[in-house]
Amino acid sequence: MARRLGVAPSTLRSWDRRYGLGPADHEPGRYRRYSERDLGVLQLMCRLVGQGVAPAAAAAAARAEGGRDAVMAPVADHAHGPVGERRSRARLVRGVVDAAQRLDGDAVTDAVGQHLSEHGVVATWQQLCRPALTALDRRVAETGGSIDAQLVANWAISTALRSVGPPQGAGSGPAVGGQVLLACVEGEQHTLASEALRAALTEAGIPARTLGPSVPESALVEACRRTRPEVAVLWSQTLTTARPQVLRAVAAAAGSVLALGPGWSGLDLAELPESVDTTDDLPAALHHIARRCDPGVVVS
Structure with missing residues (x-):
């Protein structure tokens, strides 16, 4: 027993x-x-x-x-x-x-x-x-x-x-502009933190799309070119999956890039485009995205 x-x-x-x-x-x-x-x-x-x-x-x-x-x-x-x-x-x-x-x-x-x-x-x-x-x-x-x-x-x-829904009265489906693209970089199978961020964005009424685990660089760039997100969030759990060249490639196709997760801890932002930022904290990521997508959104 x-x-x-x-x-x-x-x-x-x-x-x-x-x-x-x-x-x-x-x-x-x-x-x-x-x-x-x-x-x-x-x-x-x-x-x-x-x-x-x-x-x-x-x-x-x-x-x-x-x-x-x-x-x-x-x-x-x-x-x-x-x-x-x-x-x-x-x-x-x-x-x-x-x-x-x-x-x-x-x-x-x-x-x-x-x-x-x-x-x-x-x-x-x-x-x-x-x-x-x-x-x-x-x-x-x-x-x-x-x-x-x-x-x-x-x-x-x-x-x-995944049961978290948008605020009461919010429309359904991703918006044409101002959305967020979430993905785990190639080789990265840990998706839970990215799922938590997506749920937090949904709760705040900020539209987001997610591509899931281990997304190849070419697919990331193509998705950004098609959707033109305000922020592309790339999750990396470990140093082995955190490749700076992916951030450079995506930065050329998205409004900005947020390198999220402990894998990016040794990242030198001075060597990357100004549109790239980094954090390993869910509240900080949420505030960063809210400022980029809709300064009028208040997140807690």
Whole structure:
């Protein structure tokens, strides 16, 4: 059961002792044998804790629900003030990491989707997604395992980001001018940060097109010539994919170029056209694009 839920056996024993979330028919001194109903209760407990709900409140809700519906509205957590907020965020991150560890992609999508609806794209990416992904990266580096959890987290976060729609009353479809072109440079398969930026632009009402992972230089230049974007954003995760000549080629066909991602960290802007800029920060990228495309747009 512990492996199925992605928690430690000691956690299950603690939840049984503290909150009465053990098997309904358990006899002292004998093995704990869980029914499907018990499983539903514990799955709901895991999801609520993952959403930042205090364990006692989550246990009360899980017992009351009786495992009938493992997807329900979160219970309010009454921690107030900066310390309470930090602890709540830490629980949310831990919950997403734990859900990914047990390969529960739906739980990750639900947690990220709820945070998006309450706090917006930038806050969700900065406070929830990036810390959770960093924690999973660290586990892979330390243990050599958890790659499956990484893949689940990436898929689930991407799913949640793609659900973000434009502001109420905004038109649909890319505009003829003033749009943004997003792409990962050739050899770059990491798309999640680019997807987060696209979701943030959509939320701000700034039209954007995306070309996806590993786009060849010739395709980038041709796309810029066809669409004439105000800003072409090129993502690079690693130094091996960050080739300055790509920026020069695209700069000749786009209004401006934003080199986004840690791969460009060693870039010497003095050797590139003035229309090329760089950043490794989602809020900074969003503000840069907003100033270029529509100075009247206010982004938070």
